[in-house]
Amino acid sequence: MSYERALQCLSDPTRRRIFERLRAGPKSVGVLAHGLPVSRPAVSQHLKSLKQAGLVKDRSEGARRVYYIDPEGLGELRRWLDQFWDDALEAFKNEVEIPNTPSRRKKP
Amino acid sequence: MSYERALQCLSDPTRRRIFERLRAGPKSVGVLAHGLPVSRPAVSQHLKSLKQAGLVKDRSEGARRVYYIDPEGLGELRRWLDQFWDDALEAFKNEVEIPNTPSRRKKP
């Protein structure tokens, strides 16, 4: 239902960097923002998008908010891609190496 | 090297529609444009992007240009996603259901 959102989210480089940094483990917003070339509010906004796309979850840990990867959105994306992959491979076999313009050829 | 481009490409709804229509088989630009809510030049531009991302290939068939899905870009995307997926699942197990704010709780 929302692989569209996941794609949309992961298309942005900054958002991807945030997401990839979460791969090492859960991190707070401040920690995520530190080392990125954008301000902390920007990171907050990106995290909001990622959350809506089902790509991350968060829990509050005292005053901090800790984010971590949610396999949900990633799974949807994967399913969509896999289903595509199968069809694509099969269709590709029928189309491989059909020469360009079999009708007429330029003669210099 | 270019899963970034693939993501960027597939994030656009129109481009996705074009790409998904190619799943049924190779199609010319005109056929692709017909039935889409955008003009034919727009489709041309999208196809250019898709091609640069390694998501489609084209061959000329007389006066027509026929596009079809190229598994190359799809494969890169899939590899990136899969590698992510494994890490994400494992990391997720350690983080499931940690309650919010174990320290202090609101009492109404």
Place this chain on the structure above:
DNA sequence: ACATGGAGTAAGCGTTGACTTACCGTAAGC
């Protein structure tokens, strides 16, 4: 209670990018 730090929200700005119309090259048919 007050001060501090961590994080989400609002408003505004600037850029990116998806779309349009108009134009140009090229291949097929008369």
Place this chain on the structure above:
DNA sequence: GCTTACGGTAAGTCAACGCTTACTCCATGT
């Protein structure tokens, strides 16, 4: 040859979006 269909390119427009600064809320510590 000329004409017609097909498709890529150019230039310009407008909305979407990523970022910033400012403000506010909440949780902790002294």
